[in-house]
Amino acid sequence: MELTGVGVGRGVAVGPILRMPDPLPEPAEGPRDSTRTEAEEFARVQSAIEAVAADYNARGEKAGGEAKEVLEAAALMAQDPTLLDDVRNRVGSGSTAERAVFDAFRQFQDMLIGLGGYMAERATDLGDVAQRIIANLSGVPAPGVPESDTPFILVAPDLAPADTALLDLTKVLALVTSQGGPTSHTAILARSKSIPAIVGVTGALELTDGTMIVADAASGRVTVDPSDEVVAEAERRIAERKAQADAPITDGALADGTKVPLLANLGSPAEAANAVQLGAEGVGLFRTEFLFLDAKSAPTVESQQASYTELLSHFPGKKVVVRALDAGADKPLSFLNDAHEENPALGLRGLRALRASEQILRDQLTALANAQAATEADLWVMAPMVADAEETEYFVELGRELGLKTVGVMAEVPSLAVLADQVFTAADFVSIGTNDLTQYTLAADRMLGSVAAYQDPWHPAVLRLVRMLGDAGALAGKPVGICGEAAADPQLAVVLVGLGATTLSMTPAALADVRAELATVTLDQAKAKAAAAVAATTAAGAREAAAAL
Structure with missing residues (x-):
């Protein structure tokens, strides 16, 4: 028997399953013990x-x-x-x-x-x-990841952060969940831990403890009670992936030698050393929110400069793309915008919030320019949540005024893709944030499980917007990067390159899988896969069409 879902990564695992314990029953509504006050x-x-x-x-x-x-x-x-x-x-x-x-x-x-x-x-x-x-x-144990003396594949509806934070990767071989999509918490965890996962698997919760399965993230299939032949093939692939991981790290490239720099998404300078060790050729997305989210007031130019300088020092001569503060009504900051909004995803966030509090933006860009001058890294700076050419021109002109050399914008709002030719007249580059681009294109909140099926960057509507940006970038002779979760999906990474992406940025743990997948195709093959995916009518159809070539 086979079950299907959305695979995360290229990994495969073989082993018995253990299910996450059921939630505690709802407490009774009866009166409390009369002996207690x-x-x-x-x-x-x-x-x-x-x-x-x-x-x-x-x-x-x-x-x-x-x-x-x-x-x-x-x-x-x-x-x-x-x-x-x-x-x-x-x-x-x-x-x-x-x-x-x-x-x-x-x-x-x-x-x-x-x-x-x-x-x-x-x-x-x-x-x-x-x-x-x-x-x-x-007086009972808290629900959580089951304990076992031997390795197992964990099956659950979904995983809470407290469950995932301390997963024992010597015991948990893979994750299979009945809920979630490619940008769910479980999927993000799986990529960051480099553990095979298949999410959104219908029928997963009907499996019983001890059942042997093969969890194949590359195909999104769960094979129940596999034959000896299926197990042998899975074990061969596990050994092959280990050999690839142990091989010397090379720069990202296609089979025909076309260079595709592979960059890292980072949330703090402390993560830089590990990214370099895993083969990151630079940074495609550095999130600066860590400096702001716990602060009662905006951090000073000097404190920001110190953090940016620390980050840049890890990448001499390498590209480092820093995103200006991406906060707003969904992550309220009292000193930026903490007004209640009915639909914060469509509210005063990203560049909109920064523009309304321009001194905060000026201070951040000044700190970045100072760090740029103090290091040898190739600093690129981009604005989040940009809607059109006018906003692009505003940010680029301000960045240049304050001493930045390379200034661009993020493509997260569909309007930016529609106006891509205008945007590239001002921007030095565009980086596509596929997480937000997907939710705004399909009107599906990426944090809401009830619409998880729509939160799929393989959807042809999303891919067509990426193609529009790729075509406009090629015409202007300017780079188009990908920095959303989509870049960490090896099969989708190939399609994105075929659509015109010139760099890919991802969680560092995904670099090895993406590097290996890119090396299996030429640019012409990547373009053919991209064309097939774009011509599909559904996200699942796009996956299947690309895989068939």
Whole structure:
């Protein structure tokens, strides 16, 4: 039997499955134990919250990096004063501690889901927090990744950040989930950990523990109870991939020698050394938000300059593309824009927010220009959420005024692709953010699981917009890069090159797979795959058409 979903990466794994334990049952609504007072019942809640928060923080210290930040944020959620007040009121009305936590957190989750975007994604995290508090109150283990003495393939509806942060990669061979799409949290984790994954697999939750499967991310297939021949072929591919990973790292190129520089997406200077070790030829997207998100006021020019200089020092003579602050209503900053908006994904974000607070933008570009002068890296700077040629001209002129040499924009809004010929008259380059371009093209919030099926950069509408940008860039003789999650999909990376992408940027762990895939095709073959994908009518059809050539 075969099940199908969306594969993440080129990897394959063979092994028995273990399922993620089912969520805890909904607590009963009956009256609480009459032997406990209201104060004693609420004290149980406080104790449980303290224990859960301490556990999150301890796991964060062990995980380090981005996982630490995610888990520390979860600890803060557990201790949220508004939620705690709601729980106290419910206990005061006669609820048990377990039921009060369940109802208070569920009500807040529903509110976050209604807000959509970044806030809706936090609802999943909040649900995990509630489950852990209720488990503590009930005296049972918190739901989470099962433990095993032997390696296994993990099957789950989806994975919460707390589950994924400390995955034991010596035991978890691959991930198979029934939910999620190519830009889901699980898919992003799989790429960053370089672990095979297949998401959105219908029927995955019907599998029983111990069932042997082959999880083939390259084809998006799960083979249940595979034959000896299928297992042997999978094991051959596993050995082949290991040999490729152990081979000397080369620059990205097609089989005919066409150069395709492979760059890294980074979120802080601390990630640079690992990217270089994995073969990054530069940086295609450096996210600067880490300097701003926890600050009460905008960071100074001097503090920003220090961070940018640290980053650039890792890449002497190499291209480093830095994105100006991409924040706004979905990631509100009190000093930029914290006004409530009904649909923050379509609100005052990216360049729009920066333009409304121009001094913040001027300070950032000044710090970048100073770092450029202090290092030997080839600094490129781009603006997020740019809609047209007028906005492009504004950003490019300001960047040049402040001393930047290479200034461009991100293509995340479909209008920019439609007006690509006008945009290239001003911009030195365009970098395509496929995550946002996909959600805006298909009107599908990329943080909302209910429309996950639409959140697929293989959709021909998205590919046609990429082709428009690629054609305009070629006509202008200017670079067109890809810096969204799509570049980390090896098969899609080939298609993107065929559509005119001149560089690809991705999570560093995906570099090896993409490098290997590009080396199997010539430019003419990449163009043929791209043409077939663009001619399809669905994302699945585009995948199949490209794979058939």
